[in-house]
Amino acid sequence: MSPCECKSPCGEKRDNNDVVAGVAEYYSQTLKTSADLKTTACCPAEAMPASHRAVLAEVADEVQAKFYGCGSPIPGDRSIAGLTVLDLGCGTGRDVFLASKLVGESGRVIGVDMLESQLEVARRYVGYHAEKFFGDASRSNVQFLKGYIEDLRSTEPVGVADASVDLVLSNCVCNLSPDKARVFAEVYRVLRAGGEFYFSDMYCDRQLSEAARQDKELYGEGLGGALCLEDFQRLIREAGFSDVRLVRSAPVEVEDARLRELVEGVRYFSCTFRCFKAGGGRSNGKDSTGEE
Numbered sequence: 001m002s003p004c005e006c007k008s009p010c011g012e013k014r015d016n017n018d019v020v021a022g023v024a025e026y027y028s029q030t031l032k033t034s035a036d037l038k039t040t041a042c043c044p045a046e047a048m049p050a051s052h053r054a055v056l057a058e059v060a061d062e063v064q065a066k067f068y069g070c071g072s073p074i075p076g077d078r079s080i081a082g083l084t085v086l087d088l089g090c091g092t093g094r095d096v097f098l099a100s101k102l103v104g105e106s107g108r109v110i111g112v113d114m115l116e117s118q119l120e121v122a123r124r125y126v127g128y129h130a131e132k133f134f135g136d137a138s139r140s141n142v143q144f145l146k147g148y149i150e151d152l153r154s155t156e157p158v159g160v161a162d163a164s165v166d167l168v169l170s171n172c173v174c175n176l177s178p179d180k181a182r183v184f185a186e187v188y189r190v191l192r193a194g195g196e197f198y199f200s201d202m203y204c205d206r207q208l209s210e211a212a213r214q215d216k217e218l219y220g221e222g223l224g225g226a227l228c229l230e231d232f233q234r235l236i237r238e239a240g241f242s243d244v245r246l247v248r249s250a251p252v253e254v255e256d257a258r259l260r261e262l263v264e265g266v267r268y269f270s271c272t273f274r275c276f277k278a279g280g281g282r283s284n285g286k287d288s289t290g291e292e
């Protein structure tokens with residue numbers, strides 16, 4: 001993967017309200033299943049650890065069909081049992097339900113999304129997965145909140161409190177945000193000392209043209225708002241993360257002819273990063289609703 005060729009910050013050029021409206025329309029109306037995506041970014045199950053694939057086989061078909069991620073941002077090299085996990089831009093909940101089984105009944109998983117149409121599907125399967133994983137539909141360890149990943153304090157019906165989460169996940173969602181600096185700052189705020197931001201996103205190797213940045217379809221695909229790697233490194237460190245590790249990277253091909261012409265000469269990558277909040281490991285105290 002080559003270094004970024006940007007000469008100025010990229011990926012943050014459009015009006016915030018316009019971006020949010022465009023993304024909402026794309027994911028609530030244009031995309032019906034992952035087959036509608038116009039890039040090779042959607043991550044196949046084969047890229048997951050074998051232990052995760054076994055759990056994924058138990059996740060509801062409709063939830064999997066509406067998955068639009070570009071990576072596998074759930075740790076596979078260690079147990080996450082008992083942790084409190086937050087998934088940003090959870091959609092219909094594929095990674096939430098996968099994490100639900102991995103954290104076990106002593107853990108907790110929170111999914112946040114801005115689209116009611118996505119959350120409606122996710123909530124419909126809460127009891128289904130609790131029955132699958134724990135033998136009782138009433139024993140779910142999952143909660144879905146509606147709101148924006150740039151402002152986790154204001155998610156409904158409760159906000160996400162400071163230092164209340166052990167592990168934050170996100171799968172090809174940060175590139176859709178019009179204010180990535182605020183997203184990274186919010187992640188840092190909600191993580192406990194020693195907590196981890198483990199996420200997959202798409203990046204580009206140079207500054208995009210004005211036409212590419214303004215194209216709603218390109219933005220909805222995660223390409224128009226993709227950061228250059230140098231800009232990402234700057235923003236994530238400004239948020240407070242000093243330990244940033246690249247886990248994996250893979251090229252992304254733009255399959256649609258019109259979109260490919262818009263980004264001619266631009267190379268895209270799906271990258272998974274681990275970013276750690278300095279401190280002494282997992283702490284006790286208030287949970288993510290602010291309650292003891």
